[in-house]
Every structure is written in structure tokens, then in C-alpha cells.
Amino acid sequence: MSDLKTFLSRPAYEIAPLLLGALLEREIDGKIVRVKIVETEAYDQTDAASHSFSGRTPRTDIMFGEPGHLYVYFTYGMHYCCNIVTEGAGVGAAILIRAVEPLVGEDTMRQWRPVQGTALTNGPAKLCQALAIDRQMNGHDLEFPPLKLLLQPALPVSQIIQTTRVGISKAKEVRWRFYIKDNPYVSKW
DNA sequence: TGCCTGATGTTCT
């Protein structure tokens, strides 16, 4: 198993803070876009707010698969959100990418999402639009183009804030949301 | 500045 998949073969709530600062490299129409992950949320099957809580279905099949793949779902009739699958095959766990910071190719991202300022990527559905991620990317292996996850050294604990999650109706008390302190791209919700 | 609501499709009960 690759280093990336070995790294991700642990509980989602352990990995979620470690993914802060990691990079995503996306290739769109031959152009490279690189962003830094600044906000994550962990979900697993013991968690009533998780898609995998009620068992494996055709929709959540990816979450129960091999770690290191992308789980893209469609929600509220208009939005995509993307998750990184963690733990082992058969365990329904994933980490929602809630916000990223543009590093390279911001112009390309604004072609897909023509807005000003941090609204480009400061929410889970927004970053999917800016990175041109949709259902066709569901199940993609993050070791390969056109979307790669590049791990970085863990951030100092003093830079990481841990809170309850947002935008959910169940299991609100679970403190599995992590974000980088003082980063302007962290979502306001 | 902050609350409220409409848009809209997929999934599961």
C-alpha cells in the first residue's frame, strides 16, 4: 500500500487535523491549480450526521471502499461537496473538505467561479465549484492526476482550532471540525 | 450586519 493510503488508514477524527495544511493539486484543461486545505470535518459510521451511519448504500459505497479516494456527493439540489475517504475497506469514514486557500492558478479557479475575495473557496460547495469537481470525480484515486493530495508536515497544535461541526442536524455535539487559526478562507458557518 | 428563505436533485423511508 502506498504511503498516502497507509497514512489515511486511521480513524477520520485522527486524520482530519493532520490534513490541515496539506495541498490539493488539480489539473483543469491543462492548467495546474494548487490549494491548501484550511478546514476539515471528520465523519464515520458511528456518527449520526454521517452519510455512512445508516449503512452501505449505492451512494455511500465509496466511503466504505479503499482510503485515499474522493467521495463526491450532491446536496440541496445544487451543490457538490468533496470528501477524502479514510480508514480501511469496509469502514464508512471520510473527511469533508470545508475550505481551501488558493496558492497557484487562482485565475483558473475564478473562471469556474467568478466571485471576488475569499468567497472563491470558503465553503465546501464553493471549493468544489472553483476546482471543477463534480460527480464524475466520485471515487477518484487521489494519488493520480487530475486531482492529487499532497501531504505536508503536520501543523503545530497552536495553529489548529477544534470545534463542533456546522450545517448538520444530528450529532451536533461531536467536536470533529478542525481549521487553521486566523485563516481568512475558513468558512464563516 | 444579520436573519430568512427559495432554489433544486438525489437518496432513502
Add this chain to the structure above:
DNA sequence: GAACATCAGGCAC
């Protein structure tokens, strides 16, 4: 048929 891991725009203050 209802719920939903959202967002943007409108209106009140």
C-alpha cells in the same frame, strides 16, 4: 414524500 454535511439574495433593522 421528506430530508438534506449549502449558498446567495432580499429585506429588515
